[in-house]
Amino acid sequence: MTGTAQPTRLIVTEATRIVIPRHIKLRHDAGRGVWVILAPERVFSPDPIAVEVLQKCDGQRTVGEIADQLATEYQAPRADILTDVVAMLQDLADKGVVKS
Amino acid sequence: MNEIITKEINTSSHAVELQPEPVCARAPVGLLAELTHRCPLQCPYCSNPLELERTNTELSTAEWQDVMRQAADLGILQIHLSGGEPTARKDLEQIVETAAKAGLYQNLITAGVLLTKERLQKLADLGLDHVQLSIQDVDPENADRIAAYKGGSAKKREVARWVKDLGLPLTINAPMHRQNIHSMKAIIDYSVEVGAGRLEVAHIQYYAWALKNRAALMPTLEDFQRTAEIVEEAKERLKGILVIDFVVPDYYAKYPKPCMGGWGRGVMNVTPSGRVLPCHAAESLPGFTFDNVRDRKLADIWLNGDAFQKYRGTSWMKEPCQSCPRKEKDYGGCRCQAFALTGDAANTDPACSLSPMHQDWAKVAALESHTRPPEFVYRRMGKGGTTPHMSEG
Numbered sequence: 001m002t003g004t005a006q007p008t009r010l011i012v013t014e015a016t017r018i019v020i021p022r023h024i025k026l027r028h029d030a031g032r033g034v035w036v037i038l039a040p041e042r043v044f045s046p047d048p049i050a051v052e053v054l055q056k057c058d059g060q061r062t063v064g065e066i067a068d069q070l071a072t073e074y075q076a077p078r079a080d081i082l083t084d085v086v087a088m089l090q091d092l093a094d095k096g097v098v099k100s
Numbered sequence: 101m102n103e104i105i106t107k108e109i110n111t112s113s114h115a116v117e118l119q120p121e122p123v124c125a126r127a128p129v130g131l132l133a134e135l136t137h138r139c140p141l142q143c144p145y146c147s148n149p150l151e152l153e154r155t156n157t158e159l160s161t162a163e164w165q166d167v168m169r170q171a172a173d174l175g176i177l178q179i180h181l182s183g184g185e186p187t188a189r190k191d192l193e194q195i196v197e198t199a200a201k202a203g204l205y206q207n208l209i210t211a212g213v214l215l216t217k218e219r220l221q222k223l224a225d226l227g228l229d230h231v232q233l234s235i236q237d238v239d240p241e242n243a244d245r246i247a248a249y250k251g252g253s254a255k256k257r258e259v260a261r262w263v264k265d266l267g268l269p270l271t272i273n274a275p276m277h278r279q280n281i282h283s284m285k286a287i288i289d290y291s292v293e294v295g296a297g298r299l300e301v302a303h304i305q306y307y308a309w310a311l312k313n314r315a316a317l318m319p320t321l322e323d324f325q326r327t328a329e330i331v332e333e334a335k336e337r338l339k340g341i342l343v344i345d346f347v348v349p350d351y352y353a354k355y356p357k358p359c360m361g362g363w364g365r366g367v368m369n370v371t372p373s374g375r376v377l378p379c380h381a382a383e384s385l386p387g388f389t390f391d392n393v394r395d396r397k398l399a400d401i402w403l404n405g406d407a408f409q410k411y412r413g414t415s416w417m418k419e420p421c422q423s424c425p426r427k428e429k430d431y432g433g434c435r436c437q438a439f440a441l442t443g444d445a446a447n448t449d450p451a452c453s454l455s456p457m458h459q460d461w462a463k464v465a466a467l468e469s470h471t472r473p474p475e476f477v478y479r480r481m482g483k484g485g486t487t488p489h490m491s492e493g
Contacts, residue, residue, distance in 0.1 A: 023230060031175040038229075045115065096298065
């Protein structure tokens with residue numbers, strides 16, 4: 001496998017631009033009335049906060065910009081929101097659900 | 101060491117794995133579609149039944165397409181296209197296209213050896229979401245011996261590269277047993293090297309062909325424990341790079357696995373000829389008539405079919421399961437294993453340390469794993485015969 005860089009773990013920071021890869025599907029399941037994330041041999045059940053964050057992950061906005069937006073929308077301290085969002089996205093990155 | 105669980109659920113997470121409804125599910129999450137029992141490989145631990153279904157009994161293209169549409173209507177989210185070898189079906193493209201249109205997430209479970217890059221490209225274009233590629237070992241000679249297929253190992257490496265070139269996610273599936281257990285570390289390295297995002301290293305479960313070959317496949321407790329340590333270390337080291345799902349051999353477990361996540365609870369299986377089963381080994385159980393998609397709608401079978409009702413929930417349980425606080429965690433383990441080894445499918449799976457048969461059963465593993473392994477009985481049509489019973493151990 002010459003020429004292939006060793007894969008590394010994505011460490012999510014304020015500056016990371018997160019995308020949902022093509023093979024991961026965030027979808028509202030009408031029958032069950034819940035949101036689901038379809039992934040290889042996994043189905044995750046995201047909570048409303050995760051859904052809102054994931055819908056903002058367009059590869060353009062940074063994690064910091066997403067936190068700015070949520071802080072405005074929810075009139076909550078930005079620092080707290082940023083900590084939560086980074087932790088959530090790190091967890092999802094480690095599960096292979098999001099990448100940068 | 102007994103509590104190594106395949107899929108941990110982190111409750112502090114914002115996205116935990118979707119759990120089916122407790123007791124009686126409204127809708128299954130996944131469907132295992134065994135498109136055919138034909139396979140060029142002859143792995144002696146094949147999970148297909150000993151009585152393999154013949155080509156002339158297989159569902160037609162239109163029938164499989166109808167299964168896909170019905171599955172989506174029923175609420176199924178993921179389809180596992182399996183076999184045998186699913187790519188042995190020439191109409192796989194049409195089935196994938198229909199399933200994609202129905203909105204199903206599609207996972208191709210393949211040995212890879214029949215694929216061409218063009219065909220894989222076509223499947224990806226039609227909506228295939230993920231490829232799970234099996235390997236028998238990283239040592240080509242040993243791998244080809246286990247599968248009884250010359251050149252398979254080299255071809256699989258090529259297929260892995262195509263999967264990555266096409267931008268599809270890749271899982272490597274390496275069934276583990278006595279004759280490849282020494283490669284545990286190398287299999288993890290291989291998975292990273294070929295760009296897999298996920299590795300499934302499942303110790304063989306001893307049903308069907310694997311039960312027939314148990315003495316040739318059973319690892320020693322010490323070897324198993326070593327693999328558990330290797331996996332634990334690798335999980336930490338490869339966090340964010342490779343997700344590793346590790347399945348322990350029942351014979352060295354303290355509690356049984358919640359087989360299929362509970363009978364008739366989250367998963368259903370359709371055989372090549374259209375029989376609908378609560379698990380892929382269910383046909384080994386006596387006293388059932390299995391409904392067929394040719395006669396009855398999938399939703400009706402799921403909700404009302406005799407086979408699905410039989411061990412759904414917990415009311416069928418005997419002791420020690422019935423009063424056990426774990427009964428909705430592991431659902432008494434595997435019905436097929438309980439039947440194969442105790443003669444009654446409603447008994448506690450002997451994998452459970454609370455089963456009165458557990459001690460004797462564990463001794464079988466100790467004995468067989470320390471005895472010189474017999475020759476493999478390779479998986480072939482008409483070679484099934486009978487399975488060894490516990491008393492032989």
